[in-house]
Amino acid sequence: MPGALNLLLLLLAAVCFTAGGVYMKYSQGLTQIGPSLLVGVLFLMGAACQALAMRGEDMSVVYVFVLGLECVLAFAVGVMVFGEAVTTMRVAAVALITIGMAMLRW
Numbered sequence: 001m002p003g004a005l006n007l008l009l010l011l012l013a014a015v016c017f018t019a020g021g022v023y024m025k026y027s028q029g030l031t032q033i034g035p036s037l038l039v040g041v042l043f044l045m046g047a048a049c050q051a052l053a054m055r056g057e058d059m060s061v062v063y064v065f066v067l068g069l070e071c072v073l074a075f076a077v078g079v080m081v082f083g084e085a086v087t088t089m090r091v092a093a094v095a096l097i098t099i100g101m102a103m104l105r106w
Contacts, residue, residue, distance in 0.1 A: 003056070006052075006053040006056060006057055006062075007053075009049045009050070009052050009053035010049070010050065010053050010062060010065055010066055010069070011069070012045075012046075012049045013046045013047070013049035013050040013053065013066050014046070014066050014069035014070045014073060015046075015073065016042045016043070016045045016046030016049065017042070017043065017046040017066070017070045018070050018073040018074050018077060019038075019042050020038070020039050020042035020043045020046060021070075021074055021077075022077055022081065023035040023036075023038040023039045023042060024039045025082070027039055046066075050062065050063075050066050061104045064100070064101070064104060065101055065104055068097045068098070068100060068101040069101065071094070071097050072094055072097060072098060072101075075090065075094050
């Protein structure tokens with residue numbers, strides 16, 4: 001599992017990718033210039049953080065960890081910011097993703 005600096009980079013990558021997704025929604029199909037620019041900047045920042053963390057870690061762990069955390073964060077933001085529905089099936093799906101991420105440690 002990643003060291004402390006790499007873990008910080010992975011967390012930052014997931015946050016950047018999630019924030020990029022939020023601005024993707026606000027960009028209205030990339031028709032709004034401000035949010036559209038933020039999408040690109042945040043995705044590039046996320047990719048840079050992930051690439052730096054990948055230097056010393058297994059790609060199979062790092063890549064899946066970032067994607068999983070991004071999914072969990074996107075679900076939380078969708079519910080809290082956009083008022084998206086919380087259903088039993090969605091909560092179960094997020095739980096499975098979280099379990100999968102935890103299993104990467106072993």
